[in-house]
Amino acid sequence: MRAVLDEVRFLAFDVFGTVVDWRSSIARAAEPFLTGHGIEVDPLVFADEWRSRYQPSMEAVRTGVRPWVPLERLNRESLETVLARHGVDFGAVTGDELAELNRAWTRLDPWPDSVVGLTRLQRRFPIGPLSNGSIAGMLALARFGGLPWNVILGAEIAHNYKPMPQTYLRSVEAVGLRPDQVAMVAAHNADLRAARAVGLRTVFVARPLEFGPGQTADLTAEDDWDLVTGSITEVADLLGC
Template identity: 75%
Template structure:
């Protein structure tokens, strides 16, 4: 179901990690040979979960002003080393080429099965792009890896802030020349949409009930009356009348 308010939307901004791409399975797949090669005894999916669990705390240090702005790939690398050390690895003894390559796993994430088709249809009617916490280079490489047809890359790096800080959304809207009410945020995470709506953006919730694996307990249902609620990006395209 859709809202008349979306008729004036001129840009669709997307959360990427979890909404457009399946980070958990993708990171686990790429971590598995690394862990085996270096004798690190941890299940690859657990490893992916632990790495991801440090994502928000690392960004919060930047949001709270406890450290200067740094790009997400730097935070990911620090978090990677922390998780490896937790499982007994001496990071100083691991080859830098292996560590750097594993850190780039976040640029090689598989799209959900509906993502490319849904984005392609949505792009026929709307300009589209990420409003993501990822860096511009990371989003560019991820788009090339997964065939994501973005028109532009927005989000954290252009704002030098991480969601849900207001400037991440507002400076993204400003960059495409639109007021917030003419931008719709598309996300699988209710908190992302709460922050976007508070600033006047329109909201589209996409269910991703397996983002965190079969035991997921968060974001299974919409937490509010978002403008669109859908099961997939192709369903979003249906709701917005995209051929």
């Protein structure tokens, strides 16, 4: 454990991609819907297309173009946008079907090392998501995947999305700590860059298959993060848990 992490009293986790495998899980959930409605697209491609709307959908909130809305609303709007691109007849799709498919974001499988690694870390540190997901969504996802959070932080506390500074700072404030007493754990260099900019410590976890075998971004650490690891269990090893 590096000396710079000696004062850390809370571990905050990015979730989508770092803790859970959204791509395979969304593809699995989408396959019967796509087949049932005759939508000829590979489920993994569909998952990628849906996810590609993630950052653009949040940007309108970040910039104040639209008021705060939780991620579930944005994901539903993005789903309809992607389906429209594939020529879906919305008269043949029920609202209940769309709602059920949108709930796939609360049924994402943890990476194989996630639950055991989080469980080990939680013996020594309080832990929780600092995610763009809503509190309700993170709660449902935790119950689905057995994620042992102590508290849920992130976008809904700040009413803004990462990487806006207040998303990190209001989460830190909510647990009664200074920024340097919180370590952000993420598989995305941009997330860690934004966290470091407001004083948080940083832990990189490589997830080279988050976007599938053709992934080109975030394959390696792009900065001198406080810890660089290949799994959450390795984080636990390095932190003596």
